[in-house]
Amino acid sequence: GDSVTQMEGPVTLSEEAFLTINCTYTATGYPSLFWYVQYPGEGLQLLLKATKADDKGSNKGFEATYRKETTSFHLEKGSVQVSDSAVYFCALRPSGYSTLTFGKGTMLLVSP
Amino acid sequence: DTEVTQTPKHLVMGMTNKKSLKCEQHMGHRAMYWYKQKAKKPPELMFVYSYEKLSINESVPSRFSPECPNSSLLNLHLHALQPEDSALYLCASSQDLGGGETQYFGPGTRLLVL
Numbered sequence: 001g002d003s004v005t006q007m008e009g010p011v012t013l014s015e016e017a018f019l020t021i022n023c024t025y026t027a028t029g030y031p032s033l034f035w036y037v038q039y040p041g042e043g044l045q046l047l048l049k050a051t052k053a054d055d056k057g058s059n060k061g062f063e064a065t066y067r068k069e070t071t072s073f074h075l076e077k078g079s080v081q082v083s084d085s086a087v088y089f090c091a092l093r094p095s096g097y098s099t100l101t102f103g104k105g106t107m108l109l110v111s112p
Numbered sequence: 113d114t115e116v117t118q119t120p121k122h123l124v125m126g127m128t129n130k131k132s133l134k135c136e137q138h139m140g141h142r143a144m145y146w147y148k149q150k151a152k153k154p155p156e157l158m159f160v161y162s163y164e165k166l167s168i169n170e171s172v173p174s175r176f177s178p179e180c181p182n183s184s185l186l187n188l189h190l191h192a193l194q195p196e197d198s199a200l201y202l203c204a205s206s207q208d209l210g211g212g213e214t215q216y217f218g219p220g221t222r223l224l225v226l
Contacts, residue, residue, distance in 0.1 A: 034214070043118075043202050044155065044217040089154055098143065098167070098209035102154035 002027040006090050006103035013080055013110050021075040021106045023064075023090035031092040033057075033066055033073040034100070038087045047075075047088070080110045115139075116218035118203050124224045127193060133221045135186040135203030143167075144186040145204040145215065146178060155202055161186060162209050193225045 007022040025031065032051045036044040048057030050066035050073065057064050062077045073090060090103040116137045125131050135144065143162050147155035160168035161180040175197075177189040186203055200220045206213040 036217070041222075043200075043219040044204075046214060046216060049214060093213070093215075096210070098160055098162070098206075098213075099157055100155075100215060105152070105154055 002031070002092060002094055002101045004090050004092055004101055004103035006088075006106050009087075009105070009107040011106060011108050013108070015082055015110055015112050016079045017110075019075070019077040019080045019084075019108065021088055021090075021108070023073045023075065023103060025071050025073065025090075025092050027071075027092055027094055027101075029095045030068075031094045033064075034091045034093070035062070035064055035073070035075050036089045036091060036102075038089065038105075040086070044089065080108070082110050082112055084108060085110045116203055116205055116216050118201075118218040118221050120221055121219070122222050122224075124226065125190065125193065126226050127195075129193075130189070130191045132190065133188040133201055133203075133223075135188075135218055136184055137205040137216075138184055139205065139216070140183075141205035141207055141216075142183060143206045143209045143213070144180060145206075146186070146188055147202040147204065147217075149200040149202055149220070151199075159188075160209070167209065190223075193223075195225050198223055198225045 003026045034049045035047040037047045048059045050057040053068035087105045091100045146158040149155040159178045164180045179187040202220045203218040204215040206215045
């Protein structure tokens with residue numbers, strides 16, 4: 001079945017450091033890919049998405065590129081802030097299906 | 113506007129109580145979802161409604177009873193819950209059930225069952 005694998009956390013960075021959170025997936029066909037962020041005590045917010053190969057999603061300085069050849073959708077940000085501290089979930093939605101498959105989530109902790 | 117609202121924000125209930133969670137969206141979305149999220153875990157799908165009809169029930173115990181009175185509103189009725197049901201309950205909506213549609217989540221209701 002479909003699955004999403006994210007790097008284990010927590011990821012601990014200093015402010016202004018470069019961020020990469022790895023995400024790889026297993027799915028048939030052409031799924032859509034998403035990154036959601038969950039701040040402490042809150043629900044999930046859509047961060048960015050990509051619906052086809054080579055698409056780049058971007059928002060708030062974060063970006064991720066849909067790489068079908070490596071089945072990856074890694075999240076990157078050039079300079080993190082303390083306010084980026086949160087849990088990040090990579091997810092896929094199979095083509096023609098309604099359900100999301102989530103990765104286990106990666107906690108990001110940014111210190112001043 | 114991509115807002116999904118949920119009430120209440122917090123809920124404490126005993127195992128014999130009956131309570132309801134409410135979710136609302138005004139984006140014209142025709143698919144709505146209930147998820148359960150335990151601490152440090154990803155959300156787990158419970159129910160999916162499409163055009164006000166139950167489309168998916170992920171083998172959820174009958175003590176959870178969903179209801180979709182209209183296209184903007186989704187309820188989750190709770191009865192005789194167990195302490196292990198304590199969790200964050202998230203509602204989401206999307207334009208429809210087609211592949212690629214983005215799900216937008218509400219802030220959740222944090223439920224504690226005593």
